[in-house]
Amino acid sequence: MFSVAKRNKVLSKRLVLISLLMMFIVIFNNCSTQSDEVLAKVGNHKITSDEFIKRYTDYIVVSGINDNLRARIAILNNMVSEILLKEYDDNSSVYNNEEYKVEKEWTRKQALLAYLKDKEAYAGIKVTEADLRKAFVKANQRIEARHLYAKTKEEADELYSLLQAGADFNLLARQVFTDSTLKYNGGYLGYFSWGDMDPVFEDTAFALPVGGISKPVNTSQGYSIIKVEDKEYNPILTEYDYLNKKSHIERMLKLREKKPAERKFLENIYNKDEFSIYDDGLKEALDFLYQSNLKSEADLKYDNKLCAQYRNRKMFVSDLLTKINNTPNYHKEKIADLNSLRIAAEGFIVQDIMMEIAENNKYEKEYEFKDKYTQMINNLYLKYKKNDIAQKAVVSDSALKKFYNENIDFFYTDNQINVQEIIVKDKSFAEQLVQRIKTGEDFGKLAQQYSIRTWTAANNGEIGFAPFHKFGIFQSTFWDAQVGAIIGPHKFDDYYGIFKILGKRERELFDFGSIKDEVSHFYRENNQSELLFQHIEKLHKQVEVLIDTEAVRLLNIELLNSI
Template sequence: MCSKFTILFVLLTFANLNAKENFDKNEVLASVGKKIITVGEFLTRYSDYIISSGIKDNIVTRRSILNNMINEILLYDYDNNSSIFNNPEYKRELEWARKQTILAFLKDQEIYAKLTATDAELRDAFFKTNMKISARHLFAETEEEAENLYQLLQTGADFNQLAKQVFTDSTLQNNGGYLGFFTWGDMDPAFEDAAFNMKEGEISKPIKTKFGYSIIKVEKKVANPIITEDEFLRKKKHVERIVKMRKMGYEEEKFLNKVFDSRKLKINDDAINFIFENLSSVNQIEKKQSPKFPFVVKYGNKNYSLTEIQQRINELPAFHKRKITSPQNLKAIVKGLVLQDVLYSLAIKKGYDKNPQVEKTISNYNNNIFLRYKREEIANAKIFPDSLIHKFYTDNPQYFMNENEINIQEIIVNRKELADSLINQIKSGNDFGSLAKKFSLREWSAKNNGVIGLSEISKFGGLKDTLWKSEIGTILGPIKIQQMFGIFKVLEKKNAEVKKFEEVKNLADRLLKKEKSKPIMEEYIDKLRKKTSVVWNDKLLGSLELPKN
């Protein structure tokens, strides 16, 4: 918070920020009750902030950062935090942050630190950062589909017409897959590497990306006409970081294959299904009689018992447990936990957990996690009158809308030839519902003549815009959806409406508290300051010289 608070300032004379004074990093810059903030602690925090934010050093920013450090001490050391410190979820997040920091340092030391970039690579990358490319593309999920598209282009098929067939997104359908202008670092690396090495008007062969396969057509390339050596030297370190980061994916995969042999990992699907089926509504494993499994999880000589895996899942932070929505992603999480164990063991052997940089980063994460919980606790404790909550509700109806809803009829089949035949039969007057009941592969809707019932439009994913823009009675398709083909008829549309206040009162209260979070926090800290002595040396604060990078 800021200088609006009543603070006892000592030596209020402001000195030149650029004064090159000698100072002791252990000298006390501020005291908060019995706690102190040293010059060294402030300079570390302030320098990190200046570098990360790009803000120019000035006395106002110095005071603001010092104020934040004071406020954090007040909240942590001079308030009752027992409910936070005893919160199991808070403890889980701290432990998760600790392990992830150690693992991140392992990756940094074992992979990133060993990467190199030649001068030629840096100059090539610098040139690319000064070039803009506009392109369009066709997307396919499999190599076979991509090759078919490429062959069609080779025999004269129109790029725009193919885009209408392959994309479900209405924008890409109607603009021929046009992506607009992008520069180096904006897109998937494989996509970029291909595009930057192509000529205007050229069409690529299928390019494998992390999303699938793309066929690229470069529309225009615009280079910065003036690139000086001085500019290259000034940006060289930044470009070097980008080049090394682009190499990280491949090198990380090599490193993981070296330390983790996935062939040694065995996961019992029956055990995974049992664990998933016994997750409670809050993703905690319910305690009940467990069946006997020949094994649950094995990696080499290490056996993980059912109890151990259950415990590890229970120890995950809530934001990770919410990802457990199917046995498949539970299995992926379990595999991730085993991999983490291997990497964490390696990091501990190398002593990375004792590294000062790691300890500092863990401390910063702990502080951020605490402050998040503290802000939430302070906000939740604030009571607003119903009249103010209702006013927020009426002033912000956009927050309390139902989604647009749509009711469609569908036929889902797995063969293009069958889909084409069915669409022709429908256009010839055959009953949509009868065909859906006979041919559609989605059993629950087929039983209802293909009728899905009113559903939120977001549930239709990439089809939502196309369906919503279609008139009642419109028949769409066949549309390729993964390995299936769908035919759809729009039956009914219902526009979004504002929910009743009683339904969303709690939500309105939470959003109001979020909007008022700054004054709520300022009011709370002001009370703490009135009970605690806060003193700082403003002359010393202004005279400090930032460390040279």
Template sequence: MKFRSFILIFLLTSFTIKPTQIADSVVAMVGSYPVTLSEFKSRYTDYLIASGLEDKYQIREAILSNMINELLLQYFDSNEDIFNNEEYLKEVQWSEKQTVLAYLKDQEVYAKLTASEDEMRQTFVKVNQKIAARHLYAATEEEANGLYKLLQMGVGFEAIAKEIFTDSTLKNNGGYLGYFTWGDMDPAFEEQAYSMNVGEISKPVKTAFGYSIIKVEDRVTLPILTEYEFQMKKPKLERIIKIRKMRAGEVEYLNSVFDRSKFILNADAVQKLFADLNELNIEEISSPSSKDDICAEYNGEAYTGSHVLEKINLIPEYHRSKITSVNALKAVIEGLIIQQQLLLIAQSKGYDRLPVVISTAEKMKKNLFLKYKLESILRKKIVSDSVLFDYYTKNIQFFQTMREINLQEIIVESKEFAENIKARILAGEDFGELAKQFSIREWSAKNNGVLGFTQAEKFGDYEELFWNLDAGEVTGPLKIENGFGIFRMLGKIDSKPIDYSLVKDRVENLYKFDHRSAIRDEYLKELMPKARININYQLLSSFNIFG
């Protein structure tokens, strides 16, 4: 498996430069910095493979334009604000580790996966088949087993689908998914569906999204499958099979190198550390109260609060921001220890010193630089107040308050009981008293079931249903997590424009995002006079990408 990383296409800026004689192995010179033919071919072929486009001179020019612009930004502009940015340095260090770990996974997992002749022939048949199926979805195994019992009792797919799906299509077509082929659906879902006969109904199947009960409605196979076609598709079939085995292979490998029986978490110390993280920003904690507490142990090595905090502080902010609960912190601690073990293995095998890993890490570093550079260009751009206000008025829909609704709810465990509650409400019984007496959501039950004004979008699939209720109108039962809800509309507040002065910063950010290409191109035009740019147009047009 070729180990690749693609440099992002940063921009497409056209320019006109007089041709100048330069070395045959160099496609362009930007000042004293060359774009060599080998660098360009690698970048260009990677792009063609990633995009699926055919080789064209116009694309060659565009890719070379990108590479020249990147050199301009990196060597002919001030970048101290980026190179001194602690978050940038953390991301660079993090990407270097991830590159080493990716190569470790590639060599120790993917390269060792196999696809037998029998597996490839079975897969060949499957990719040439279309299956039509319907399904019933449940979030938990308990709910799925309940649905399966209803099917065994003779209740039809269509009847159950009407009750469990919020998606109007699946609700009204009995959970019918139409035709799909191998590779279109969740792997576990497909494995089950392709093993079934037409008309057969499966037991609950665990997928990446929950649980599904599948009924196969039809199966269509291409009439002629030749040995020649099989032989031609073998490389692709092998790749499909190995990719589908990847996750199980990763788990197996991880279990072989990380012994969870030797991993111990100190729940009290982790809780204490989480409190420290909540009270102050990570950077501000010089001496956490949990600094000497042992938060975790693995294979005899202890990890104190200070040790864990030091490691967390090296994680990029977009990962650190996900530590929003004690359980998330526990997962991070375990993950950091696993990462440490894997890096030791990779280093012992010399993977971190391989040219392919080093070059890939450099590409990742360049990607990060370009990301931060674009952010810096946009941040420095000054936009007049009149332009921003004009943008605000033309895009007022983005600068409005959110719709809010105030509902009263009663949540109970069964649909039958919910229907009984609704009947009592419609017969005149007090909603609040019934909520206090029967609702299983304690915090709202204490308040007579009143939720208070809440952004309508937080109700997800039920947003429009609730918004369209009249004051005092009751709806339900509706499936809510592990129960069923009856709801009454108490009031709603429609969205309205927010005063420009209060959202000026947001207006500016959105304006710059929408106009980022123009801002970037304008910035580059100002940089171009700083460097003499020479292009070997003959080489650019004539080189053989396969040579």
């Protein structure tokens, strides 16, 4: 109902109350059989020193803060709050939430795939003493550089050839960059240190002499040609400094090797050359997904064509739609065109191959996996619980009215457009149709006769009024055009579209009374953290909580001495 773009904007920009409860959450076992010291009692549940130490040390490692009593008490209070929420509150609406169930199963798969990569890909990463000392030297250098960027190797090779022929670096930067800063400063990046940039980019830059220009290098973002302007060195490097930073450098080196190790692992289990994609099937699936945004799925049908195949694995439209349906909404929303659907289909097949390996190796039964999975499910539960509490909280009408007035721009309808379309595969034929329309032939009859999108063709090509953001890359073009205008042919995916603007509706402000429920929902999304703490305070009043602050203060956490 509301403008989706603006609604997302306000959600991303709002000031979130920072809650330690939602940060660095690690497994919590509510019943301890250990004989270690009890630090807190929550009703009939206990928090032992062993449980606390595990949680607290993980927090210290991730956050990088120094051990202190205030942090200890904060983490212990988090653990208390989790017990209150999980053991002394009604969680039926969370556990029965269909999206929660989908995301829980997705989380299980992701946890198992991550564990598989830990065992099969990352375990073999080795860092030698020589590697560590080279990295230590790099970590004490700063490099000043500039670069030229290209999306493809062909473009990068052409740029490199121009440089070799004497072309000016600054002039080429003006041609390749859209970012105004890089465009007019010659692609200047300033000074950077080891660990600041893409590993491939860094390794190339460190290997170049001052004034040197690299050949095109393939980074995670595309292709770069690097020119080193200057290098600064720390003139005094001691063995003490090296030993002090050795463990950190080792972690950094292993982290940098994860991507190559993962790539090698995937190459061993999956041969991309044996993967086949069938666009007819994908287009059928995409058409179904597109229609489901505009009408009920119960009214939709599709031909169950083949979408993809890898060796003896076949994925039909029904298989692909089922997998998409079992994907969390935040991933599902990314599948918006034929290219993203191709990527998704291949990704699902690779995921199936990896899941089979993990299941055959019985990784799901190993303690380390169970421990990590429990952490992830606990995080997931708390995410949904936070939202559930916010939606059930009692909020006064005056608070809602104030929120409505302060955010009035977000309570308008979307601009809406009604469009007629003709979709064909051949560009020259599309151009012929445009000429026939211009000479007076009826758009609707041509749509009925030639458009390959059957559900709109049956309606003379008319889509019906829909929010303009539903039209993706064409939304601005359609909205800026006059009613009656013929647009196209425009290429999208492997099709050519001709469009006629039938009507437009300007956005309208909803009266507060007519959308009070929506305002309430929006308010709760923006105030989740505050409402969560209010709810926890109520639970504190219902359940006896005892914390031994002195025991927490005196607790000797030996593991922290080695961090």
